[in-house]
Amino acid sequence: MPLLITVNGVVRTYQDSPVGARHAPTQASEVGHHPRQHPSSSEDHLTSVVLQTYQRLANPEPRSRAAVIARDLMTSPVITLASTHTLSEAWHIMTTKGFRHLPITSLDGILVGLVSERDLLSQAPELLRGQSPSTAAHIKLADIMTTRVISATPSTNIRDIARILLVERIHAVPVLDGNRHPIGIVSSHDLLRGIANHGPLELWT
Numbered sequence: 001m002p003l004l005i006t007v008n009g010v011v012r013t014y015q016d017s018p019v020g021a022r023h024a025p026t027q028a029s030e031v032g033h034h035p036r037q038h039p040s041s042s043e044d045h046l047t048s049v050v051l052q053t054y055q056r057l058a059n060p061e062p063r064s065r066a067a068v069i070a071r072d073l074m075t076s077p078v079i080t081l082a083s084t085h086t087l088s089e090a091w092h093i094m095t096t097k098g099f100r101h102l103p104i105t106s107l108d109g110i111l112v113g114l115v116s117e118r119d120l121l122s123q124a125p126e127l128l129r130g131q132s133p134s135t136a137a138h139i140k141l142a143d144i145m146t147t148r149v150i151s152a153t154p155s156t157n158i159r160d161i162a163r164i165l166l167v168e169r170i171h172a173v174p175v176l177d178g179n180r181h182p183i184g185i186v187s188s189h190d191l192l193r194g195i196a197n198h199g200p201l202e203l204w205t
Contacts, residue, residue, distance in 0.1 A: 003156060003164055004176070006149045009112055011180065014150055014164070070161060071154040073194040074175045074184030080105045083112055083145065087120050087136035091127050094120070101172040103182040104145045110180045113145030114172070120144075151176050152186065158194065161186050 003014040080103045081090055090102055094117055104113035121128055123144050124136035151174045152161055161173050165188055175184035 003160055003173070004151045004153075006111055006147075006151060006180075008147045009106075009110075068158045068194065069154065070152045070156045070158060070173075070175050070184070070186055073158055073190045074154070074186045075190060076175070076184035078103060078174070078182050078185045080109075080182050081141060082107055083140065083142035085141050087124050087127070087139045087141065087144070090115055090141060091120050091124075091136060101185065101187065103149075103174045103185065104141050105182065109182075111149060111151060111174055111176060111182050113141070113147050114149045114174065115141055115145045116171070119146070149174065151182075153177075154183070158186070158191070162191055165191070 004011055005014040079093060079097065079099065081093070083104050083106065093102065094100065100117045102115050103111055104115060106112050120136070123139055126134070127136055150164055150168060150170065154175055154177075156175075164173065165171065172185055172187040174182045175186060177183050
């Protein structure tokens with residue numbers, strides 16, 4: 001399933017360019033194999049076997065493996081806040097739960113934005129110093145949240161999510177159900193945990 005991007009409540013399919021591409025392997029005909037002009041039948045057979053073996057090595061068949069999708073690695077259930085909540089309320093959840101990102105929803109539970117720990121501290125640095133959150137208690141999340149949010153579905157390939165984190169320089173992607181309600185979140189921490197716990201996870205092939 002494709003990644004989605006929500007901008008001010010409008011949803012469309014996210015289009016990105018690949019991070020990089022690999023060159024096609026060199027074919028056997030390009031390596032300069034020159035048989036004799038008049039080979040014997042046994043030489044013909046040996047040459048054919050060698051050439052076939054080389055081609056198999058140069059063009060290995062792709063290994064089949066189970067796809068790793070967002071559902072496998074996402075943190076779920078995910079805690080969300082409505083855009084009418086304040087910075088101090090978001091900060092309290094982040095510090096008590098150990099989160100660094102919170103999806104922001106409308107009163108109907110539809111994703112409308114995202115806030116990060118950095119967003120909160122840029123608006124109310126006194127939060128980090130443990131001072132009384134006089135400013136943070138009066139600022140609504142709707143006023144500071146990021147309204148351009150890239151999201152995924154439970155069946156989005158985890159490699160696509162990893163590429164988007166790299167290309168967009170972001171650290172978390174909310175996972176939505178068919179009604180655009182957040183049901184999970186995949187962060188860079190979740191990817192690292194997946195690599196550690198799922199064995200040979202090939203993110204870039």
